Amino acid sequence: xxxxxxxxxxxxxxxxxxxxxxxxxxxxxxxxxxxxxxxxxxxxxxxxxxxxxxxxxxxxxxxxxxxxxxxxxxxxxxxxxxxxxxxxxxxxxxxxxxxxxxxxxxxxxxxxxxxxxxxxxxxxxxxxxxxxxxxxxxxxxxxxxxxx
Amino acid sequence: xxxxxxxxxxxxxxxxxxxxxxxxxxxxxxxxxxxxxxxxxxxxxxxxxxxxxxxxxxxxxxxxxxxxxxxxxxxxxxxxxxxxxxxxxxxxxxxxxxxxxxxxxxxxxxxxxxxxxxxxxxxxxxxxxxxxxxxxxxxxxxxxxxxxxxxxxxxxxxxxxxxxxxxxxxxxxxxxxxxxxxxxxxxxxxxxxxxxxxxxxxxxxxxxxxxxxxxxxxxxxxxxxxxxxxxxxxxxxxxxxxxxxxxxxxxxxxxxxxxxxxxxxxxxxxxxxxxxxxxxxxxxxxxxxxxxxxxxxxxxxxxxxxxxxxxxxxxxxxxxxxxxxxxxxxxxxxxxxxxxxxxxxxxxxxxxxxxxxxxxxxxxxxxxxxxxxxxxxxxxxxxxxxxxxxxxxxxxxxxxxxxxxxxxxxxxxxxxxxxxxxxxxxxxxxxxxxxxxxxxxxxxxxxxxxxxxxxxxxxxxxxxxxxxxxxxxxxxxxxxxxxxxxxxxxxxxxxxxxxxx
Amino acid sequence: xxxxxxxxxxxxxxxxxxxxxxxxxxxxxxxxxxxxxxxxxxxxxxxxxxxxxxxxxxxxxxxxxxxxxxxxxxxxxxxxxxxxxxxxxxxxxxxxxxxxxxxxxxxxxxxxxxxxxxxxxxxxxxxxxxxxxxxxxxxxxxxxxxxxxxxxxxxxxxxxxxxxxxxxxxxxxxxxxxxxxxxxxxxxxxxxxxxxxxxxxxxxxxxxxxxxxxxxxxxxxxxxxxxxxxxxxxxxxxxxxxxxxxxxxxxxxxxxxxxxxxxxxxxxxxxxxxxxxxxxxxxxxxxxxxxxxxxxxxxxxxxxxxxxxxxxxxxxxxxxxxxx
Numbered sequence: 001x002x003x004x005x006x007x008x009x010x011x012x013x014x015x016x017x018x019x020x021x022x023x024x025x026x027x028x029x030x031x032x033x034x035x036x037x038x039x040x041x042x043x044x045x046x047x048x049x050x051x052x053x054x055x056x057x058x059x060x061x062x063x064x065x066x067x068x069x070x071x072x073x074x075x076x077x078x079x080x081x082x083x084x085x086x087x088x089x090x091x092x093x094x095x096x097x098x099x100x101x102x103x104x105x106x107x108x109x110x111x112x113x114x115x116x117x118x119x120x121x122x123x124x125x126x127x128x129x130x131x132x133x134x135x136x137x138x139x140x141x142x143x144x145x146x147x148x
Numbered sequence: 149x150x151x152x153x154x155x156x157x158x159x160x161x162x163x164x165x166x167x168x169x170x171x172x173x174x175x176x177x178x179x180x181x182x183x184x185x186x187x188x189x190x191x192x193x194x195x196x197x198x199x200x201x202x203x204x205x206x207x208x209x210x211x212x213x214x215x216x217x218x219x220x221x222x223x224x225x226x227x228x229x230x231x232x233x234x235x236x237x238x239x240x241x242x243x244x245x246x247x248x249x250x251x252x253x254x255x256x257x258x259x260x261x262x263x264x265x266x267x268x269x270x271x272x273x274x275x276x277x278x279x280x281x282x283x284x285x286x287x288x289x290x291x292x293x294x295x296x297x298x299x300x301x302x303x304x305x306x307x308x309x310x311x312x313x314x315x316x317x318x319x320x321x322x323x324x325x326x327x328x329x330x331x332x333x334x335x336x337x338x339x340x341x342x343x344x345x346x347x348x349x350x351x352x353x354x355x356x357x358x359x360x361x362x363x364x365x366x367x368x369x370x371x372x373x374x375x376x377x378x379x380x381x382x383x384x385x386x387x388x389x390x391x392x393x394x395x396x397x398x399x400x401x402x403x404x405x406x407x408x409x410x411x412x413x414x415x416x417x418x419x420x421x422x423x424x425x426x427x428x429x430x431x432x433x434x435x436x437x438x439x440x441x442x443x444x445x446x447x448x449x450x451x452x453x454x455x456x457x458x459x460x461x462x463x464x465x466x467x468x469x470x471x472x473x474x475x476x477x478x479x480x481x482x483x484x485x486x487x488x489x490x491x492x493x494x495x496x497x498x499x500x501x502x503x504x505x506x507x508x509x510x511x512x513x514x515x516x517x518x519x520x521x522x523x524x525x526x527x528x529x530x531x532x533x534x535x536x537x538x539x540x541x542x543x544x545x546x547x548x549x550x551x552x553x554x555x556x557x558x559x560x561x562x563x564x565x566x567x568x569x570x571x572x573x574x575x576x577x578x579x580x581x582x583x584x585x586x587x588x589x590x591x592x593x594x595x596x597x598x599x600x601x602x603x604x605x606x607x608x609x610x611x612x613x614x615x616x617x618x619x620x621x622x623x624x625x626x627x628x629x630x631x632x633x634x635x636x637x638x639x640x641x642x643x644x645x646x647x648x649x
Numbered sequence: 650x651x652x653x654x655x656x657x658x659x660x661x662x663x664x665x666x667x668x669x670x671x672x673x674x675x676x677x678x679x680x681x682x683x684x685x686x687x688x689x690x691x692x693x694x695x696x697x698x699x700x701x702x703x704x705x706x707x708x709x710x711x712x713x714x715x716x717x718x719x720x721x722x723x724x725x726x727x728x729x730x731x732x733x734x735x736x737x738x739x740x741x742x743x744x745x746x747x748x749x750x751x752x753x754x755x756x757x758x759x760x761x762x763x764x765x766x767x768x769x770x771x772x773x774x775x776x777x778x779x780x781x782x783x784x785x786x787x788x789x790x791x792x793x794x795x796x797x798x799x800x801x802x803x804x805x806x807x808x809x810x811x812x813x814x815x816x817x818x819x820x821x822x823x824x825x826x827x828x829x830x831x832x833x834x835x836x837x838x839x840x841x842x843x844x845x846x847x848x849x850x851x852x853x854x855x856x857x858x859x860x861x862x863x864x865x866x867x868x869x870x871x872x873x874x875x876x877x878x879x880x881x882x883x884x885x886x887x888x889x890x891x892x893x894x895x896x897x898x899x900x901x902x903x904x905x906x907x908x909x910x911x912x913x914x915x916x917x918x919x920x921x922x923x924x925x926x927x928x929x930x931x932x933x934x935x936x937x938x939x940x941x942x943x944x945x946x947x948x949x950x951x952x953x954x955x956x957x958x959x960x961x962x963x964x965x966x967x968x969x970x971x972x973x
Contacts, residue, residue, distance in 0.1 A: 008315075011579040015321045022328050025343055037604055039335045039342055042597045046328050053321040060317075069578055076373035080366050080546060081570050087550040088563030100547055107546040111373050111539050122540055126547050138189060139197075140555050141716055196690030196717065200699055293848050334722070336833055339753065339810030348728075348758055351721035417842070472861030474838055481690060483838075487857065488696065488937050492864045559720065598835070605832055606804055606848050 005066025012057030019051035079110035095143040096135065100127045153279050160506030164514055169212050169507065172205070176213035177515045178522060180220020185228055187236060187361065187552025191221040192477045199485060207489035208504045211482060212511040215465065218478050219512065222461045223267055223519055226454055230259045231530055232545055234365045236552070238356060239457045241587050242311070242425045244364065246442060246449025253445050256534055257389040260527045262399055262447055263454040264520050265391065270407040270455035271516030274462035277411045278469075278509050282498070285415045285463070286470040292416055294603035295613045299623035300416070301596040304423045306630045307430040308588035313443045316634060319585045322576075326589025327596070329354055336594075337601050349561025358562040359569050359590065361549040363583045366566070367573030369542045389528060391447070399451040402432050406452035410459030417467040417475040419595050421460035426588055428456030434633065462512055469505060470495055677737055677914050678711040684904070685741040687726025689719040693857050693938050697772065697902055698742045700934045701925065708921040722746055722811070724758065727905075731759035735907040737914035740768065742904050745813050748958040752965050753811040761958075763908060767950035768915055769922045770903040774940045775875030776817055777859045777882060779868045781847040789872050789891035792851060796827030803829035806840035806852040811970070816961055817853035817874060817898040819968040824893050844868050855900055856881050856939025874898040881939045901943065901957075903950060915947050 003009045022043055032038025083106050090099035101123045108119035134140045163169060183194045195214050202210035225237035230247035243263065250259040277285070292300075305323055312319035332343040333353025344350035391399070406428040413420040413427060432452045433439050442449045464475040472493035474480035483493050491501060498505045553566045576583060607613035614620050682705075686698040695717065702715040718726030723746045733739035751761050759765070780786045786795055796803050807815035810833055822829055832849050834840040837858040843849045845867050853874060860881070863870045872888045873879040876897050888896045904922065906915060925931050926942035935942060945953060964970075 007579050008318075010575075011318060011321075011581050014575065014579070014581075015325065018325055018328065022343070025345075029340055029342060030338070036609070037337075037601045039338045039340045042600070043328060043331055043342065046324050046331075050321060050324045050328065053317055053324065056317060057321070067580070071374070072578060073374045077370040077571065077574050080370050080373075081567050083546055084362075084366060084550060084563060084567040084570060087554070088560055088567070091550075091554055091563070092560060096551075100551065103550055104543040104547040107543040108539070110370070111542065113539060115539070118540070119543065122543055123547075126544060130547065130551055133186065134189075134551065134555065138186075140189065141558060142555060192690065196695070199690065199695075200703070290842055290846060293843055293846060336809060336835055346756075348721065348725070351724070352719075471842075473842060477689060480692075480836070480838065483861070484692075484696060484857075487860065488934075490937065492861045494861045494865055494867070496865050557720065558718070559725075602832060602834075605830060606843075608801070608830075 003061055005061040005064055006069050008057045008064075008066050009061035010069065012054045012059075012061060015050050015054030015057065019047045019054055022047035022050065076110040080107060083107045083110070092143065093146060095145045095147065096131060097127055097144055098146065100130055156502060156506045157279055157510060159502060160508075160510030163208060163503050163507030164212065164511035168206075169209055169511060170514070172209045172213040173216050173511045173515050174518050174522075176216020177220040177518045178216075180217040180222075181224040181227075181519065181522065182220075183217070184221035184224020184226075184236065187228075187234070187357070187548050187555075189555060190237065191218050192481065194221070195478055195481045199481060202485050203488055207486060207491055208507045210485055210489070211504065211508050212515075214478075214482050214485065215508055215512060216515045219271070219458065219461045219515065220519060222457055223264070223523070226263045226450075226457075227260065227530065230256060230263065230450070231534060232365075232541070232548075233368055234545070234549065235360055236357070238360075238422055238587070238591050239425045239453075239460075241360065241364075241584060242429045242453040243450055243457075245311070245429070245584060246444070246446050249443070249445035250447065250450065251534060255445065255447075256531050257527050258391040258395060258447060259450050260530060261390040261524065262395065262451045264523045264527075265396070266399070266403045266406065266451045266455040267458035268516050268520045269403055270410060270457075270459035271462055271519075272513055273407045274411050274414070274459040275509060275513040275516075277459075277463055278466055278512075279506075282466050282470050283495075285466050286495075289415050289417055289467045289471065289473070291617075291619055293617075294599040294606065296617060296619045296623070297416075297419070298596060298599040298603055299614060299620040299627070300423070301419070301592050301599065303623045303627040303630065304426060304592055305589060305596070306627045306634070307427055308585040308592075309634050310430040310433055310630070311426065311584040311588065312582045314580050314582065318581050322581050322583070322586040323589040326586035326591075327593035329359070329586070330590040330593025331597065333594075336598050337605075347561060349559050350565075352557075353594070354565055354590070355553070355556060355559070355562045356591070357556045358553040358565040360587060361553050362566040362569030363573035363576070363586075365545050365549040366570040367577055369545055370570070370574050371577050372538065373542065389531065390524065395447055399448055402436060402448040402452040403455045405431055405435065406455035407459045410456030411463045413456075414460030414463030414475075415466050417464070417471075417473045419592070421464040421475060422591060424456040424460030425453035428452040430630075458516075465508070465512075468493060469497060469508070677917060678709050680738065681712045681714055682709065682738050682740065684713055684715050685718050685726045685730050685739070686715055687718055687720070687723040687741060687743060690717050693774075693855060693900070693940065694742055694744060694902065696938055697935060697940055700931065701742065701771065701904075701922075704925040704928065704931050705921055708924045709918075722750060722809075724750055724754070727765070728758045730905065731764040731907055733907055735909035735911075737906060737910050737918060740904050740906050740918070741765075742771075742902055744900060744902055745957060745961065746811070747903070747905070748954060749811050749813075749816065749961050749965070751958070752962045753970070762955075765905045766908045766910055766915065767947055767954050768904045768906050768918050769947060770901050770943055770945045770950045770953050771922055771926060772902045772935060772940045773875070773943045774856060774900045774902075774938075775873040775879050775887070776814065776853040776898050776900055777856055777863070777870050777879070777885070778851060778872045778874065778888065779844065779854050779859055779863065779870050780851045781844055781849070782866060782869050783847050784850060786851075786869070787871065788886070789888055789893070792871065793825045793827055796825070796829060800828050801830075803827065803851070804832045804849045805829045806837065806844060806849040806854075807831060807833050808837040808840075809833050809835065811965075813898060813900055814853045814855070816964050816970075818851075819970060820896070820898065820964050821853070821888075821893075823964065823967055824896055841868065853898060860939070879939065880936065880941065901953075902940070903954070919947050 026040045026043040029040035030038035087103040104123035225240040226243045229235040229240040229244035233248040235241040410424040413424045467473045468479045702713040730741035805818040926944040
């Protein structure tokens with residue numbers, strides 16, 4: 001017995017795990033009584049449907065052939081996710097200028113070819129435009145510089 | 149009656165065409181387009197920022213400007229959806245499906261052009277719909293109670309499955325998962341916080357902008373970076389910059405269908421306008437010839453939802469102007485602005501302040517014309533932007549997404565949400581689980597549950613309430629029929645597959 | 650975490666008090682102030698907040714910047730001010746949710762009475778009782794009689810769990826003994842279509858929310874909930890006049906500062922608020938949304954806050970609202 005449709009298998013597994021989390025969390029809420037549907041009712045229902053669908057996908061993946069998953073390169077994904085987190089960590093303490101320059105500069109390193117000077121110029125330019133538009137023109141309450 | 153309407157439109161045009169009102173109309177349309185393109189600032193924020201200024205204006209001018217911002221933003225949102233595949237507004241999710249494919253094939257110009265032309269046409273028609281049909285349509289809106297809304301949403305969700313290109317089971321699963329994500333946050337009916345895992349920043353649920361920017365923006369970049377630069381780079385401009393006559397003719401039926409659907413759905417204050425673009429796309433995929441082209445850069449896949457979207461945005465003014473019921477937060481702001489001016493929105497506005505009512509209606513037509521005039525010359529500039537090599541584009545996209553997700557609520561949790569959905573979105577793309585059904589489920593989920601529970605609360609738990617009104621029954625039947633249509637090819641394919649083995 | 654912050658605030662407060670009053674007393678305010686509005690734009694808080702911010706710039710001599718910080722039923726915005734420096738430059742405008750949230754929510758990021766101080770309760774605004782027009786209900790007595798004659802049939806709308814319209818309805822049920830099912834909406838405005846079609850029978854609505862519908866009798870107003878009649882509905886009796894002694898629901902608004910803000914700074918802010926609330930322009934602007942100026946002293950405000958807290962806590966506990 002082996003997996004014939006890896007995409008279906010793994011997506012089924014993903015749906016199953018989300019269904020598990022949903023059912024587990026919904027377990028803590030009330031199902032409601034009588035005509036008064038509780039906060040757990042709808043999520044539980046959805047969780048069951050999702051689990052069923054996930055199960056069908058997993059079972060079917062052993063029976064029916066499907067495409068293979070394309071190659072997975074972790075570098076772009078990891079670097080980009082790290083960039084988003086970096087922005088989140090820096091925006092409040094360091095302000096928009098530093099956070100955005102850092103984030104866009106770092107993001108440039110997720111590609112296969114990075115030109116450091118170009119990336120540095122690009123990130124500075126972007127930050128300049130962003131600050132002009134969002135802070136000066138639109139007056140959004142964003143910190144520009146580090147707050148001490 | 150017929151004559152009245154024309155004399156009223158005449159009155160409206162004289163009001164709207166005054167120099168002052170023309171100026172506010174163009175400011176509104178321009179600002180709206182701008183905030184539609186920019187991440188993290190939507191029409192609500194813009195109208196709110198301008199609210200204090202509006203108190204000093206004539207109420208008609210104020211409303212004309214706010215209306216311009218509203219429909220301008222609907223239009224601007226499609227620009228980013230087409231160019232960089234980031235839908236800033238829920239309604240432009242559908243536009244990105246075919247619009248961005250077109251851009252990748254070097255046809256960003258026609259995509260942007262048809263969006264402008266379709267929107268303009270739909271806007272013109274919707275203006276007349278408001279002029280002729282506002283009072284009867286307002287009555288239709290009042291026929292919708294919780295049960296009717298629930299059935300409508302259910303129908304919309306089934307339609308979401310049609311959005312998908314691939315496996316039906318995966319599409320259904322993505323809709324359900326979207327519904328679950330949509331439920332996070334404070335529950336309207338009990339006040340309990342669900343799926344927040346004790347995080348204060350999730351108390352109001354998962355932010356749409358963070359979710360869509362993660363999946364469509366950052367995840368997409370991650371997938372693209374695995375390819376070689378040549379594969380990702382968009383083709384240079386192919387063919388003409390604007391849609392050709394042949395393309396226009398090809399799109400005409402789609403624009404017409406989209407306009408009709410959008411005009412009707414827009415009238416429903418409980419989320420009808422949101423459904424317009426999705427519904428129009430689904431309809432096209434089922435009705436139009438050569439449906440296989442959809443999702444691969446079919447120009448009709450841009451024309452229909454954009455027309456529907458704009459028509460819906462326009463007719464959603466009907467419940468506000470004639471009933472005083474806000475269809476969305478922007479409308480709520482406009483009602484607030486009117487009340488400060490001492491005007492109570494409701495059926496009497498039409499008779500007490502015909503200059504205001506007809507002036508605003510006429511200004512919408514003028515505003516739509518301005519949008520086309522403003523935006524068609526912009527197409528060339530936008531298309532040039534696409535010539536940038538991808539290694540320069542993607543840091544921009546990432547920065548754009550980060551700012552957008554943060555500024556929308558200045559809530560740091562939205563950034564963590566975006567990081568989570570970047571990873572999630574990446575695997576979805578890798579596993580052929582399409583995000584569009586997820587997004588629709590996400591948007592409709594909370595509204596659907598709210599109306600389901602409200603309907604059952606009022607009927608004291610009797611599910612028969614969904615079969616008591618003809619409107620609700622009609623939607624349920626439509627949903628069942630749609631489900632059959634969707635499932636039929638899948639079932640047939642499976643049987644063939646089984647027979648082949 | 651919560652305890653720690655509180656502790657820190659308690660230790661820091663007196664010290665800061667001394668420092669601040671010495672250094673800043675003369676100078677306050679010497680930079681722009683921030684008035685946080687913890688709800689989305691468009692509501693009463695937003696309008697009153699912006700009106701007040703504009704007006705306060707006059708007597709304070711510094712711009713007052715209104716900032717929307719919506720989220721979690723007002724908790725997010727209030728929390729940002731509760732955590733900010735107690736120097737008088739950070740203020741928040743809040744409605745009764747500020748005293749309802751601590752009872753209703755299982756956990757709060759701040760302690761209302763330890764981390765926030767009342768500057769002034771600035772305004773008062775009754776709620777208006779509206780009923781579906783097709784019902785033969787013309788006054789409060791009719792409503793009670795109808796409820797008693799049709800047990801289990803009445804529904805009342807609200808703007809969500811724990812909002813003033815909800816708790817007002819619960820208080821009304823508790824006081825009159827009628828049975829009615831609570832149907833929450835996201836905002837009171839959304840409930841009006843169902844009120845007009847008699848799917849929901851009555852509601853305690855904000856005046857601003859009710860005006861578009863009562864102006865032409867698409868829903869019927871039958872009473873207001875204040876101690877005296879509302880200037881917007883001078884012909885409507887109050888619920889008290891209709892026979893429910895002591896029944897009062899007030900959609901008041903208050904301005905709060907972080908606890909530990911120096912007393913003289915609070916005093917200065919309170920003076921500015923009092924001045925502004927006597928200005929006919931401000932009074933006129935507030936009246937447009939059915940809000941009347943009040944302007945308590947800081948001390949009276951604090952007492953009022955404690956009283957309101959106790960009142961709603963009792964309604965929530967008696968009505969078993971948390972257990973739904």
